[in-house]
Amino acid sequence: QVQLQESGPGLVRPSETLSLTCTVSGDSVSTTSHYWGWIRQTPGKGLEWIGYIYYNGHTDYNPSLRSRVSLSIDTAMNQFSLKLRSVSAADTAVYFCARWNYYERNSFDSWGPGTVAIVS
Amino acid sequence: DTQMTQSPSSLSASIRDRVTITCRASENINNYLSWYQHKPGKAPKLLIYAASTLESGVPSRFSGNGSETHFTLTISSLQPEDFATYYCQQSYRVPYTFGQGTSLDIK
Numbered sequence: 001q002v003q004l005q006e007s008g009p010g011l012v013r014p015s016e017t018l019s020l021t022c023t024v025s026g027d028s029v030s031t032t033s034h035y036w037g038w039i040r041q042t043p044g045k046g047l048e049w050i051g052y053i054y055y056n057g058h059t060d061y062n063p064s065l066r067s068r069v070s071l072s073i074d075t076a077m078n079q080f081s082l083k084l085r086s087v088s089a090a091d092t093a094v095y096f097c098a099r100w101n102y103y104e105r106n107s108f109d110s111w112g113p114g115t116v117a118i119v120s
Numbered sequence: 121d122t123q124m125t126q127s128p129s130s131l132s133a134s135i136r137d138r139v140t141i142t143c144r145a146s147e148n149i150n151n152y153l154s155w156y157q158h159k160p161g162k163a164p165k166l167l168i169y170a171a172s173t174l175e176s177g178v179p180s181r182f183s184g185n186g187s188e189t190h191f192t193l194t195i196s197s198l199q200p201e202d203f204a205t206y207y208c209q210q211s212y213r214v215p216y217t218f219g220q221g222t223s224l225d226i227k
Binding site: 004046060063064096098105107112 | 152154156161162163164165166169170173175209211214215217218219220221
């Protein structure tokens with residue numbers, strides 16, 4: 001059974017870069033069957049899709065964040081990561097990593113429990 | 121972006137009640153609609169994909185229906201573990217978007 005776990009600093013200063021990592025167990029980020037994505041939850045905007053990455057490094061991002069976000073994948077560590085630059089208070093949120101099943105479900109079929117990131 | 125609107129925003133119900141949550145899309149999304157259950161501090165859980173297909177391991181009291189712009193999630197007989205927040209999500213067009221959520225609590 002696949003499990004995902006987010007990690008990263010809970011507090012980031014305004015204008016700096018938020019860096020989060022998702023560690024995957026029970027599956028390989030090298031699989032060709034899935035993408036690996038990030039979603040955040042804010043009080044004001046609810047759930048917001050940030051983007052996802054494929055094993056070969058192909059990415060797709062939410063246009064609203066594209067200028068500030070980058071995703072990367074580390075197949076050796078079985079992890080993928082998010083970097084969000086020039087953060088502000090509006091980026092304070094719970095950040096979830098999730099597996100995107102594009103082949104059969106077109107859904108996020110497994111999620112991590114989320115990690116809180118506060119910009120202050 | 122495709123806007124997803126859920127109703128109601130909150131709902132109080134009793135054990136063994138039948139409840140239905142509605143999700144409307146701002147454009148035709150065919151059946152590219154998923155439903156998730158989320159409990160505080162836990163990982164969200166996929167319940168339904170392709171509008172009406174039950175994810176493996178999800179109890180059969182959950183069902184999804186609809187197409188194009190109008191979708192529903194029905195719980196046929198509420199159980200204590202069903203009290204949570206439910207979200208719809210479209211995967212027809214990037215950026216993928218979610219409804220604002222329906223909080224289901226015990227009456």
